[in-house]
Every structure is written in C-alpha cells, then in structure tokens.
Amino acid sequence: MEVLKYSYLDEKIDEVKEQGFLNYRTSELPTWCPGCGYFGITHAMVQACDALGLKNEEICVASGIGCAGRYPIFMKAYGFHTVHGRSIPIASGIKLARQDLTVFAVGGDGDILGIGGGHLPHIARKNIDITLFLFDNSIYGLTKGQTSPTTPLSQVTNSHSQGNPDTPLRPVFLALAHGASFVARCYAGDVEGMKNIFTQAISHKGFSFLHIVSPCVTFDKVNITWKRLRENFRAVPSVHDPSDYRAAIQMAEDPRPIFGLFYHDPSRQSYQENLRGKRSPENSKSSER
C-alpha cells in the first residue's frame, strides 16, 4: 500500500498515461486542491473500470454537488452532475431505465448523509443495482469548511467556531442497518485496496455501499488528515467472513477505523430481479414483527 502516490494525479499524468488508465479520464483537469484525497479515489475508480474491462459508453455516473460531486466531469463516461443530495435517486432512475448500464452514484458526506440522507435507507432496502461511492472527508468542502454529518464531535469548523456539537453519524453502521447487501470502507490513500474493493462492488448485483475516507487538506488540518489516517489505519481482519452480518455490525461499532469489506450478501436479489418475480422469502433483512 503506497500512500499519496496518486494523490495529485495530474502531476503524474505521463506516468498514468503509460499505464493506460487515461482511457477513463477526460481532458478536464480536476479542480481539486493539490493533496486532496479525491485524486486517489479517481485513480482507483479508473483502475477498477479497467480491470473489469467496462466500455466507457456503458458507464453512467451520477453525482451530487460538492467537491466530490465534480467527479463525473473528469471521467470519460456518460456523466450527470445533478443537484445536491440527489445522486441516489437519479442513479436509481438510470438503472431502472437501463439495466444494461453500469451505474455509479458519487457524493460527499454532506450530499449522501446530510441533505440526501433520506434516500439511503430506501435504495439499500430496495437493493437497486448501483454502486455508491461516498467520498467522506468529514467536512463540507465546496462551501468552504462547514460541519458535515461525519465531522467529529467538538471539531472547530467554519460553521461551528466553538466546536461541532453534533455526534457524527456512522456511515457503515447505517448502511448495514438499512440492509445494504454490499458494504465496505476504503481509505483514499490506498489505491490498490480501493481498486480491489471497487471491482468487487461494481460486480455485485445489487446495491453496493462504499464508504471512502478521504482527507480534505484544505479545511481539516486536525482530524481526518493523511498523517492520522496512516497512523491509525487498520484492515478488516483476514478471518472476517463477509457473509457474517452480525460480525459486520460489531466491527462497524468499533470506535477505531477499520478498512475493508464488511459485508457481502451475493444471494440477495436486486430490485429488478425482484420485480421480475423471482421473489424469495428469505430476501429480507427485516427482523421486526
């Protein structure tokens, strides 16, 4: 695992070109700050598409608004930079219309967990076959450094000069609680690791939730920094069985950051399979009453 190597991709453009991944990049230079974690994510996405041999024209990327939301502008595919918080419903609409397409939804922590938070439970339980890339920098980047739903308690931000009073949400735990069928956490500094998980997530037939922890070098100098992430990085233990829901839940509760594949239920039917009548009684994580 090499950290930061591709974090400022465009300075490495020749190197990348040699590797051939530019197939999936447009000529637009990302408008992200040098050192932003999003460069690494981009690089891993490109590599995963390459590994899967996806055709550019069969990829659709829908994103929200934010630094993360800019992603489709830099990817050679059909891209839809939508409005704040709505990448999930738009991506769902695309997939419902066109099963033949590979559909990604991209958004920041504000986008997916704040304004768009109401959509997450429902795409998870419906199990619509899209891959959600949550670019989580624990801050509102594009609007210049306000508290987000994952900003650590007491962190000083531009909207909370006295420190954030709100307990942050736990994205992986939520995705599991909502019944997502593929749940993983990635680290933006680990391109190889991301590539592997992205490849699995994209291949998964059903909703895949990717919580990608990524530093905002401009608006968070304290908490989610490259340095601290590197120091605290812990991988999901190799003994963990991704089909073990309860174990996944327990890991998600762990206060220390764990990266890797938490949960994968390959047998669960996707929304469209369901509609086509292949409904099975066990096709439900619903436990109540």
Added chain:
Amino acid sequence: MEVLKYSYLDEKIDEVKEQGFLNYRTSELPTWCPGCGYFGITHAMVQACDALGLKNEEICVASGIGCAGRYPIFMKAYGFHTVHGRSIPIASGIKLARQDLTVFAVGGDGDILGIGGGHLPHIARKNIDITLFLFDNSIYGLTKGQTSPTTPLSQVTNSHSQGNPDTPLRPVFLALAHGASFVARCYAGDVEGMKNIFTQAISHKGFSFLHIVSPCVTFDKVNITWKRLRENFRAVPSVHDPSDYRAAIQMAEDPRPIFGLFYHDPSRQSYQENLRGKRSPENSKSSER
C-alpha cells in the same frame, strides 16, 4: 394487559370521563376507523401526561400528515398539524425555541420513515429533547392503503397489487444505529405498557424514539392485525439491561417482534446542554474512525 379495551375510545367516552383523563382530550371526535390501533395510543398518551402531571398549556404536539398526523386535533394542548414528513424538524424548532415546553412529535410510518426519513438520523444524533411517537401501521392509511416503508415483503397493497417488492425497514434498529438515547417498541393494544414507557420517554432528557406497532383495521387484514399481534407478542426479557447498547442491537435484529424498552442512556447530554458547553468526550456513539 388488556387488548382492544380502549381501541375505540369514543364509544367508551363516559368510562374515560370517570377516569378523568379527558383533561387531555378536546371535544373533537377522532376521525379514525372503529377498531383502529390509534385509539389505544391516544389513551395511553393521555394517561402518561396525567401520570406526569403535565400542564396542558406546556405541552406542544407537532405532527405530520396521515391518520396518525391527526392526533393533535384530539389533544388538549398546543397542537401543530404540519405537513407530511416534517413533524421532527418542526418539533425540534419548538423545543429549541422553548426549553420549558414538553414537546411531542407524532407521525405515521410513511411520515417518519418515508418522506421524513432524512430527519431521523439527525435528531437522534443531535439528541434534541423531544419524544417521537411513531404510529406504525405498516401502511399508508390516509391515502387509502398503499405500501409503506414497513409494509412486509410481498404484502398486497393498493400500490402493489403483485405484492410489495421492497424489504421493509426496521425502525428500532435504525433508531439505535442513528444513536438515539431512548429507544422502545410498544404495542397499541397494551395501554398500560404504553403508558409506562411513554412516561419514561417523556421524562428522558434527550431524544426518545417510540416505535408503536398499531394495526390498520381498514387496509391491512392480513399482516399487522390485532389477532396476529396478540399471538406473537413478546416482551423484552426482564433481565435485559437497557443501558446495554449491544444487547439492544441484538434484540433489534431478532426477526420476532419484541416489545418494551430496548435502550436508555440517561447520561447522554441533550442538544441544548451540549450547546451550553457541557460537552463531554464520551458524549458520542460515533465509532467510526
């Protein structure tokens, strides 16, 4: 536990009058169908207010739209029948303005988990001191019998004549995952049990989540019926320690319906305590990174 005794309160109006609980009722006759579970909930709410000796004018009830949303019209208090899905933000606004008031939010399963689902995580993590009564009949009652976020898989409804294709959400599990500090499940047929839990919930300083399972006798003749609920009723084991978060989570995962107090963290600071600077480092259920 006596089932159905108060389920059609207005036929028992004299009886109720004798008991004195009419203090908290307006002269409006509820427009609910005879046999609707909401009558029992109403009766328990009234008893809980009575048990706590709340002054009518210091109670504020904000509700959404739906059969459940009608509740404030029948309660002698300051009532706000708002719009669909927004009882939580409105109730929060009331409490943020006026700490001296006792504030209830009331809504149906569509209201709180469907259209209003985006608000739940945030009031839970902010721990604003209101009591949320989720009247869950697993159906859209007022709009005449469409699928709701808790309708069981494959149930035939007016919007899914071929059966509901969507895995239902698990309200108690979600509330726990969001970090709510008081979480319980009640049964609309058990007025005494509801009264007890409501009393504790209202007394809790912080956000209380009450998942109340209630049959819609008009639009669900099959799944969430009085008969089936009565037969399957199981109480939270008396050995359960409500401060044990992990145990609460495990119970919430149990596929059989369990009723009672799941989780209670009396030490967690409410939003307003937090703002007043009494911030403690442990004041967080946030486990990730």
Added chain:
Amino acid sequence: MTNVDIVIEICGSAGEGTISAGEILSRFMSSQGFEIMSFDSYPSEIRGFGKCVAHSRISNRKILSPGKYADILIALKDAHSISQLPSLRETGIVIYDNKPPNYLEEDKSIAGWIEPGMISYGVPLLELAQKAAGNSRGRNMVAIGALAALFQIDDEAMKASIRSRYAKKKQIVIDSNLNSFQEGFEWSKKNITKIDPYTFRNVRLKKSNKSRAIINGNQAVAQAALDSGLHLYAGYPITPATKIMEILSKELPKKGGIMIQTEDEIAAIGNVVGAGFAGKRAMTATSGPGFSLMTELANLAVMAEVPAVIINSQRGGPSTGVPTKTEQSDLNIALSGGSGDSPRIVIAPTTVEECYLGVSLALYLAEKYQTLVVVLLDFFLSNSIRNIPMPEPINKKWLKGNIAPTKTELKDYKRFKNTESGISPRAIPGTPGGMFVTTGLEHSEQGKPQYDRETHHQMTRKRFRKIQNAINEAPKPQWRGPKKDISVGVIAWGSTAGSAQEAVIKAQKEGIKAALMSSMLISPLPADSFRKFSKACQKILVPELNYSGQFANYLAPYLNRPIERLNMVTGLPMSAEDILDKIREMAN
C-alpha cells in the same frame, strides 16, 4: 321523443354507500346510451361522518360542465343534505328518508327545510332496507329503486347493472342490494303520486354511446402513458393523483415497464430525471405539496436538458390545504416553480379526453425538446367520470421524439450545441463516442461547467428559444364563437373551459356577442392567437378557480389591457351559470 338534461345528486355520510350508488347510476345511464359527467365530493378523512355527494349530469346531448344546480337530490343523511339544498334548483325534487318519528331529531329532518316550489317525495328508506336485508346498509339501493320508479327507468336493466357492479361479491351481498332496490322500486310505484315533469323515457339515444368506456381523468392519464411508451413511473401517493400510480402499478409491468413507489416526491422526480437521461420515457404524478418538493429537481431537467414529465393534479391550497376539493391554484409553480429563469412546457387539458391527449403530447414534447413538461389536472378532472369516446390512437409521430446526433456530429460532439432551433442532438448512454457530462451548473456547448457572461446569456436564451416551436406541434388554441366585434371574450383554461364554453353558448342564445378562447398549451403561450382574440374583444374575462387570478396575471404582460376576473375558491368546479352571470354583467 324528448331531450333530457338532468342533474342528480346523492348526499350522505362517508360509509353510507353514497358514492357507490352514484357510480351504479352513472354506469347504468351510460349503458342506456346517455352521456354522463359524474363527480364525487368527499371529506379527506378515512372515516368520520363527513359529507359525501355523488353528483351526476345525465343527458342525451353533449355535456360541457357538471351543472351547478341539481334537479334531483337524494338525501341519504338529512343533516348533510340540508346543507346541500342551496345547490338544488328552485323547482327541484328531493327524495328523502321518511323515517318513523322516533328516529327524528329536531331540526335535523330535511322535510322541514324544503322550500315552496320544490317537490319532495318521502320514502321510508331505512324501514324498507331493514325489511329487504335486515340492516340499514341498503338505504342507498332503496333510494335508487325509488328513483327508477319515479322517473321511469327500466328496473330490469337497472338490476342487471347492480348485479354486475357486485359481481365479485358474495351472493348474499348481491341479493340484499337487489332486494333493497326492489323494495324501493315497488313501494314508490305503489305509494307515490308523481307530480314532477322529469322522465328518462322516450329519449332519443345514440346506440353507439352504449359501448363507450367509462373513464375519469386519472384513468385517461394512465391509459395515455401506457399507449405512449412510458417505461418508468415513479411516484408517491397523494390525493388526487394516487390512482394514476395504482393503475400503472398493475398495467405498466404487463408492457415491460416499471412502477416504483419511492420514499418521497423528491426521489420520484429524481428517478424520472435519471430515466430521462438514460433515454427512456418516464413520468410522475402528484399534487401541490408534492409538486412543491419536486421543483428543485424539476429545474435540473430544464438546466441539464433532460426529458421529464410531471402530472400535477391540483387541489385546494396552500399547504396541505383542501385535499379533496378542486382548485386551479398551482399554475404559478407550474410556470415558474423552482429557482431561476426556467422555461418549461405546461399543458392543461380541459376535458377528460384532453387528459389522454395531453399526456401523450407531454411525453413526446419532453423527449423532443429535452426539458420539463408539466401537465396540470385538477381534482375535478382527475375524478370527473365521462363516457366519452377515447381520442384517436396516439399520433404515431409522438411515439418517437429524440433527435440523436449523426456520425459527423459525434466526431466533435457538442451535446449542448447552440443550434438555431435551440434543440441539440442528444446521445443516449450506451452510444459509443457520445459520452458527455450534463450538469445543473451553467455549461458550455460540451456540457462543461462555465460561468462567463456570454455562456450564461446564450444558454439561457437557448433554453427559452427551444421550446417555442412546441406551439406548432400542440393542438391549436380553440376560438369558439364570433371572430370580431365580440362584446365579452372569455379566456378560460383547464377544467374551467368546459363551463366557460357552455356559458358562452348560453350567452349567445341570449343575444350577447360572447366568444371563448382556450388553449391546452399554456407555456409556451400561443401568444399570437391570444392577442388576436383580445383585439377582437371589447372586454376580456378570465374565470378561474383560484383567488389571485394566476392565469389572468400570466396573460397580462401579453395583452397589456385590463382583464376582468372571476375567481372562486369554494372547492367546487366553476359552473356555467357563474360565468354566464358575469358575462351578462359585463355585457351591460
């Protein structure tokens, strides 16, 4: 042979079978060859004892409006029916429950409220129902029986109708309904001396009418969507639009389409915009509160040039408002809901037939013009039941709207090329070499975010310009009546147009030079037609079911002249009589 044009109202409490009695009556009359226009009003609570009214106009000639006054009122519940009396013609007929005295509460019997000039027939509805089936439930059928006896309706044919209505029920239900009918019929034949002139016998009826389908506006919408290649319906329940979703949930999968019920209206329009982007026809239906929530994403469709259709069936507003009453007060947000300058196409059908036409047109225009199309219905149109002939099968041309880029265009592909028409060739995902990004930000011809002054100015113009041509594709505005020297020119829209037409015809009969202008296409406005009409009129009247005169305000900058307004917000459709009164006043 006589002509018939009779309005019957059945009035009772929720749960008394008021609405189903109305339905049986309408279906029967239709099967006999009458033309019908029926409309129910009911409270928005599921139970409770709110007032229900089943209103039917029955005629052997073309019906343009529901009719303001009833000729016959069937009072199933006295308390509610008393408050319905003002809607009864001065010489109208009341059929009421002649209850034994011990059932009567003071002042609550309608018998004491009937004005001189009206005719009342007391029938012991409750008693007969109890006799027929042992309970009070059959009162509605007893009343229908009395109606049949009094107005010479063929009882056997009516019984067949009742039988088919309850065909799926248990035999005992069928029997008790039939028995109740029979009791009412026989008792009335024997005991009532008819002293009114109304009859349904000896009417000249068109055979062809008999086989007409009975359909309301919501059904017409759903049918149009099914016939027009809809692939995705995404929706969230809300009165009065829910039924569209319920129908499509059954029917769309049969055609390979998908109906998805979403968590809220935002997700619904999100799904629609996503599917539109992906190249499939998609729509949602809602009412005011849901429409409000959709405006942000609706404007994304405008900005990103993605097809999207929203059916908005208006109800009383603002906020939750009056969910089960009709109103035309969402025109403002249809025209400009959401932030910024966001041109879109707005279609307002004026009849149930036009609900069908309008939705097919909407799906076509959205695809071709790559933008948002709003179709405005209202509670009345959604629920107004007609047995009209369905319009011709959809215009074939309307089934394919998208203009794909050519090979040459794909070479240096500009998804948002600022063409003369404003329409840019649109590549559908999956098209090799057509990759582009679209965004809700202002953007260059390539789709790249761009904020300079020229781009925003030019692209704004493009978005406004491109929809102009829709004027030439939509049905022309209707100008009815004289072409010049008009004394009162009525401009009406949506469901009010029918009443306005009836009013204009009546005014003309009274010698007033009145004319009507109406257009199903509201935006872009076929301004030339309206200006021409305006020039031919001494006075202009815009009647509409809202308080602030939203359509009149919309017309003002086009017409630059004083406009008289007739605004009503009572929850009821506007009647021809209301408009006629105003025309008379203005003509003086």
Added chain:
Amino acid sequence: MTNVDIVIEICGSAGEGTISAGEILSRFMSSQGFEIMSFDSYPSEIRGFGKCVAHSRISNRKILSPGKYADILIALKDAHSISQLPSLRETGIVIYDNKPPNYLEEDKSIAGWIEPGMISYGVPLLELAQKAAGNSRGRNMVAIGALAALFQIDDEAMKASIRSRYAKKKQIVIDSNLNSFQEGFEWSKKNITKIDPYTFRNVRLKKSNKSRAIINGNQAVAQAALDSGLHLYAGYPITPATKIMEILSKELPKKGGIMIQTEDEIAAIGNVVGAGFAGKRAMTATSGPGFSLMTELANLAVMAEVPAVIINSQRGGPSTGVPTKTEQSDLNIALSGGSGDSPRIVIAPTTVEECYLGVSLALYLAEKYQTLVVVLLDFFLSNSIRNIPMPEPINKKWLKGNIAPTKTELKDYKRFKNTESGISPRAIPGTPGGMFVTTGLEHSEQGKPQYDRETHHQMTRKRFRKIQNAINEAPKPQWRGPKKDISVGVIAWGSTAGSAQEAVIKAQKEGIKAALMSSMLISPLPADSFRKFSKACQKILVPELNYSGQFANYLAPYLNRPIERLNMVTGLPMSAEDILDKIREMAN
C-alpha cells in the same frame, strides 16, 4: 481640491492573492475617508485556476453603483486579464507584469492586447516579488506598491494598512508583504513616467467617513438579526448565504440565541416554523436551490399563520446554475413558490443599508402579520462591501410584533378569528387557556380542519387581506426625479435600483426627463404609488437581472400598459451605463 471617482480592478487566478489585494485597497481607501463599493467575482471551485476579479469603486462622493468600466486594471494573470479588458474604459490604465521574455507565452501577454488610447505601465511584478521575499507570492503587493506610487497614495499609511491586515500572521509573512509593497512602490517611482491624469491626492474627504465600518450585505443581515431579537437561526450552507450562518454561529449564542446547522434546507425552515409557532423570532438564509426545497414548509407558515423569515440571496439559475454570480431570478418563487394561493410578504433591499433595515422589518412583519416573509438579496448585495453609515438603531416598535389574545378573547378563543384586519390574536404556547391546534389544512376560526366552500373562501381572503396593511408599515416607495411629464420612468428593484438611480441622474443631466420608482416592499405591492408613477410617465422601463422580466411581469396586471424591459443575465450587476443607454434610446 479635486473630486475622485475611480474604479480599480485587480484580476488574477484563484490563489494569487487577488481578492486580498482588493480588500487591502478598499480598507485603506475607507480609512482615508473615501466612500467605497467593492465587489469580488470568483469561480465556484475551491481550487483550479479560475479567474478572480476584485472590483472597487472609490470616490469622495456618494456611490450608487459598482461602475461598469474600470479606470485602472491591475493584471496579475495575463490570460484572465485579457478577457477582462473589455471592462476597461477606452482611456483606462493597465498595470501589468513586465515579465522577462522567457516567461512569456505567445499571445498570452496582455501587452499585445492593449488598445490605442489605453495607457499601460509594465512593472516586473514577479521579479520584484522574488527579490523581496524569494518567491512569487508577493506579486499582488508589488502591484499595490506600483499603484500607490503611480496615483500618489500615501505609502506609509498604506503600509500601516497592510500591517493591520496581516496582524495575526507570522512576522515573516508581514515582512514579505511589506517588502513586496516597498519594492513595487520604489521601482515604480523610479522607473515609470506617469502620463495619466488620475490621482488620489488633494481630495476633499469627510473626516467622519474614516471611522465607518466596512460591511457587506450578509454582515448587515446578520447584524440586523442580532439587533432585532432573533432567537433561532437554522440553516444549511449555500453560496452566497453561508456567511450569514457563520457569523450568527459566533454571535447569536452570545445573546442567548441558538444557531443550528441542519441536515438540509427543509429541516432548516421546519425549525424556523416550529420556533415561530413557539413564539420566538427565527429565520434561515439560503439561495435558489435551497429556497426551492423550502417552499412546501414556507407555505405551511402562510396557511397555519406562523411567523417565518427566509433570506434568499439570489445567484444565477436555474438549478445549481451559476453559484458565484449575481442574478435577480428568484422573484417568481419568492412571490408564489409553493402550491396554492399563498400570499406572503416579500422585501427586496436595494442597498447594503437596506439589508439591515429589511431584515429588522422582516422579523417584525412576520411576527405581527403571522406569516412568511421572504427577503430577497442577491450575490452582489451579499458580497458588495460598503463603508456606509449603519442605519439608525432599529425602530423600537419593530422589536415587539405579536398581538396576544385578551382575557376575554381567551374565553371562547378563536385563534383564527376572521377579524376586519385579518390579523387574529395569537396565543403563544405556555399561555394557559390559549390551547389551539393549527394546521396546514384549511380550517375554521378555531383551527379545526374544515373543507366547506365558505370557510376556504373566507379564510383565503383573510390571508390575502391581512398582509395589505404592511404597506403602511414599510418604508414608502422612493420616487426620485420629476413628478410629472416624465418621458422615461424607470422602475427598479433590489440591487439594480442603485444603478438605475445613477442612470436617471445622468439622464437628467443630459436633459432627459427621467425618473425612478423603487420600493423595498415588493409584496404586498404599494400599487397606488406605482400606478401614480406610471400615470406620470410616457414610457416605463423595468431593468432587471433576469431573462424573463419577472418584476415587469409582476407589475403588468397592476399597470395594464406596455412596459419596456432591460434584461441581463451575464452574472454581473447591471450598470448605470447599461440603463442609461436604454433610457436614451427610449427618450428618442
């Protein structure tokens, strides 16, 4: 003694210190006693190399508009500055980086683009910066030094300003900025022969100006809220409104209030409506996309008669649009966003002072009239920096608005009593005996849901009627210029009014009988004043920063006459010159 009225623009890439150089310049000029109006434009990306322009108008007399043409352009980045040249006066001055040839790319040097008539001064910005501090960062300060040398600005005073700007930084930062300034100053003194007439010396300045606070529209909004008893601010970040939240997050708690950052705009307006119901002053601030999302709950405030204030700072639309550019295209949804007929109060401040006034007024009117008040700012007003005197402390009367029920009224309390004024006494939760329920459904005087025709009609009228009196409480519309025989009457609103005023003054100087009408209160419209003005005018012009002429359309039904429009959607404020051109054209 001379008069000065100079516009300076500094143009560079994001991250080159363009904006901070502008800020230093403005603060300095203010401290010297000049009046300033400054305004920055920048891309909406955090990084990237987008174009930034710091624009300042500096004068010893009253400034009404930002000025269309720059007199002096400081080019920090040639590529961007070339595209800025069209904004430079024909006889303007360019100060540019006289780079050594090896740094030059073909066609990218601004020197080759300067038109005859313009004056250019090349200064080796990069070289001097490197000399001063060893890196390129100080180029902005070198340029400021050159400016000071060329236009006779007191260098010591300017250095004091730089020092105080960076007071909180490390000494090395302060020093390198000062050194860079010094290098620029000295080099220019020595090497440049001044051939232009501009100077800042010997100007008659008011002493009192020196101590004026420097404030932009957003700061004025926040200050007004703090001074007017705001208890709760609930908000969600969005350009250009975010700053209001950030200020209140710091300042409100000091006054015992609460700032809460919500999960979205729906929750924000929900919190505001809740707090309003509970009897406290509350508001939120947003921009178009967020405002769209708020419209459903905003209309609940209208229907349920609950005070709520929304500040909407407009940016380019539709959809995400042009987040960092100015526009006036949210008027439509301010007036009628959300479903149904929903009357509300709309206030559009025309200056930074009026931002203060408008927000205090809004909080008062919302409380007194128990309804929604929308305050429309725009990107320009939010960010336009002035050193104007703050308005008098708030009108004391405005600090208390609620009318509580009397003891007698509480006996048979009708929360929604249909009084003559339309305002009903409002009990605040906690008041014994005042319990009521309010609802977004239509309701009776008691607040009970009620759907009959009379109730909806009467209550709709009540809601429209009650806000009418706000006309008498808001500042009167401003009529500037002649009172009759006006040849061109300009009606302007919001931030465009300042430019319109300047244009009208200039037109008058040219002998054109021009006049201006503007009103901070947009809804209810002080229609009488507008009608009177209209009657006095031969022609009417409505200039506004939107494409569809939203204000002109809004006026049309009141004025019933043709209205000339001037619409611009370039993202820039409208200039006096643009309006003047149009006035001239119309006067011919």
